Amino acid sequence: MIQTLAFYLFASLVIGSAVMVIMARNPVHSVLWLILAFFNAAGLMVLVGAEFIAMLLVIVYVGAVAVLFLFVVMMLNIDFAEMRAGFIKNFPLGILVALILFLELFVGLVAYGAGGIQLGTPDGSAAARMGQSNIEAVGALLYGKYVFLFEVAGIILLVAMIGAIVLTHRQRPKGARGHQDIGKQIRRRPDDATVMKQPNIGKGVEL
Amino acid sequence: MTEFFQSLGMSYEWAWFVATVSGVLLIALPLMLAVAMVIYVDRKVLGAIMMRRGPNVVGPFGLLQSFADGLKVFLQETIIPSAANKGIFLLAPIITFTVALAAWAVIPFDEGVLVSDINVGLLYILAISSLGVYGVVMSGWASNSKYPFFSAMRAAAQMISYEVSIGFILVCIVLWSKSFNMSDIVLAQKGHGLGFVNGFYFNPLLFPMFVVFFISALAETARAPFDLTEAESELVAGYQTEYSSMSFALFWLGEYANILLMCSLCTILFFGGWLPPVDWEPLYAVPGIIWFLLKTFMFFFMFSWIWATVPRYRYDQLMRLGWKVFLPMSLVFVALISGYLMATGHFTGAST
Numbered sequence: 001m002i003q004t005l006a007f008y009l010f011a012s013l014v015i016g017s018a019v020m021v022i023m024a025r026n027p028v029h030s031v032l033w034l035i036l037a038f039f040n041a042a043g044l045m046v047l048v049g050a051e052f053i054a055m056l057l058v059i060v061y062v063g064a065v066a067v068l069f070l071f072v073v074m075m076l077n078i079d080f081a082e083m084r085a086g087f088i089k090n091f092p093l094g095i096l097v098a099l100i101l102f103l104e105l106f107v108g109l110v111a112y113g114a115g116g117i118q119l120g121t122p123d124g125s126a127a128a129r130m131g132q133s134n135i136e137a138v139g140a141l142l143y144g145k146y147v148f149l150f151e152v153a154g155i156i157l158l159v160a161m162i163g164a165i166v167l168t169h170r171q172r173p174k175g176a177r178g179h180q181d182i183g184k185q186i187r188r189r190p191d192d193a194t195v196m197k198q199p200n201i202g203k204g205v206e207l
Numbered sequence: 208m209t210e211f212f213q214s215l216g217m218s219y220e221w222a223w224f225v226a227t228v229s230g231v232l233l234i235a236l237p238l239m240l241a242v243a244m245v246i247y248v249d250r251k252v253l254g255a256i257m258m259r260r261g262p263n264v265v266g267p268f269g270l271l272q273s274f275a276d277g278l279k280v281f282l283q284e285t286i287i288p289s290a291a292n293k294g295i296f297l298l299a300p301i302i303t304f305t306v307a308l309a310a311w312a313v314i315p316f317d318e319g320v321l322v323s324d325i326n327v328g329l330l331y332i333l334a335i336s337s338l339g340v341y342g343v344v345m346s347g348w349a350s351n352s353k354y355p356f357f358s359a360m361r362a363a364a365q366m367i368s369y370e371v372s373i374g375f376i377l378v379c380i381v382l383w384s385k386s387f388n389m390s391d392i393v394l395a396q397k398g399h400g401l402g403f404v405n406g407f408y409f410n411p412l413l414f415p416m417f418v419v420f421f422i423s424a425l426a427e428t429a430r431a432p433f434d435l436t437e438a439e440s441e442l443v444a445g446y447q448t449e450y451s452s453m454s455f456a457l458f459w460l461g462e463y464a465n466i467l468l469m470c471s472l473c474t475i476l477f478f479g480g481w482l483p484p485v486d487w488e489p490l491y492a493v494p495g496i497i498w499f500l501l502k503t504f505m506f507f508f509m510f511s512w513i514w515a516t517v518p519r520y521r522y523d524q525l526m527r528l529g530w531k532v533f534l535p536m537s538l539v540f541v542a543l544i545s546g547y548l549m550a551t552g553h554f555t556g557a558s559t
Contacts, residue, residue: 002224026292028295035341051325055327055331057335058334058335059337060419063334063338067363070341071344074344131285133326135326157386
């Protein structure tokens, strides 16, 4: 009863906010609706008992990816009129993509309903193990069975990260404007920067 | 609590509903009271350090000052700038406040005294605290004003930077306590230091992590010396500049609720939560919640103390500290701690 209510609450909010993502006129509003959709999807994950995935969804997508997304959209000054102008031109293409997506969904649902696909491994080892929390199950698989794939994925991400740093990093030569030596800044003492002068009355100070 | 309401003759659904709502109220209302008192404590401590009296007019010793302020703010007019994006402008303080309260759902005040004892408690805290940045970013953007927007940019970059090292520190704690559950983390600290000190802070490998966590907590809550988001000499009042009356008060309350949350996290993760400081039988006669609150307020005192004594960081120094000092340090400690635990057979017998 409670689960059913919660499910319909989360599900309708996901669909509603997903619709609003494309209906909203302001791109910042779109991103905020998208965040709401992510958040409610996490709620659905909790309902099916995948609390670990739900928390990761919130931490990674809502907490990091969407923040950057929101930033980019806020900083760019997007011209709405120009965006609308392309609507009619791209309309047939959009319809085509939507049709293909719908067909795929339809075929998938029919195939699933016919019972023709076996999800997971045939011996049922992918089924949830009782008495084991989500995190332990995911960890055992990730660091046991799929450790090689996991490490490869990590290395690919590392390479991408280093690539981004190399592309944007700019070494400032010593002494150039903007170059900072943090050690020098910390070592600086009041005596290096200030002098005490006691000028006579009527006399100026020479610096 | 559900069973108690069921025994009163309610159906399971109603009993669950009433139990949840009363549990939330039992945490949220005392928390609001605590926030009001903590603002008073903050001002008193600041006054004492600056050799002033602090608030001393409203009520005995000025104890009711926060309530007077609250009443004043409540009766003021809410001003919405005409150029602001109204919906988001009003939503931002509500989000800040709600998120600050939501994280308290998994904080154990005593053994079994918490709203929801979930397996992924620590991840939940991390998830909720990463949501806190939205209130700030939304208010900065919706105000449609220069200073709030600068402040929002600073806040977002700052919170994301320090969350990374906080994440790694949490990994160390999880490795040592073998659980993400907050209650289990507290119980794992029983007699941890030399067999009689309750708390991870006594561990030479975890003590540096505690120091890093405490400083990151200051940065995460945008507290002095890292309060660059509301640096009054540069940004007026930061993201709150355009806010007035209740919407301003919600930011204020949310901020202090977050500070208290970080203090209680320090307590739970490193100082043994509701356990007494040392594992000595007579000390367990004192209720656990007393120990918990004492430790939390000790950390809050340290927060105010630091506010009064340390000058504000420059923004590039803040970023350097987060990315070039804390991140490598916490990464090295994750490797050190996991290596040490593997070498000493900490995980033998754990489920694989």
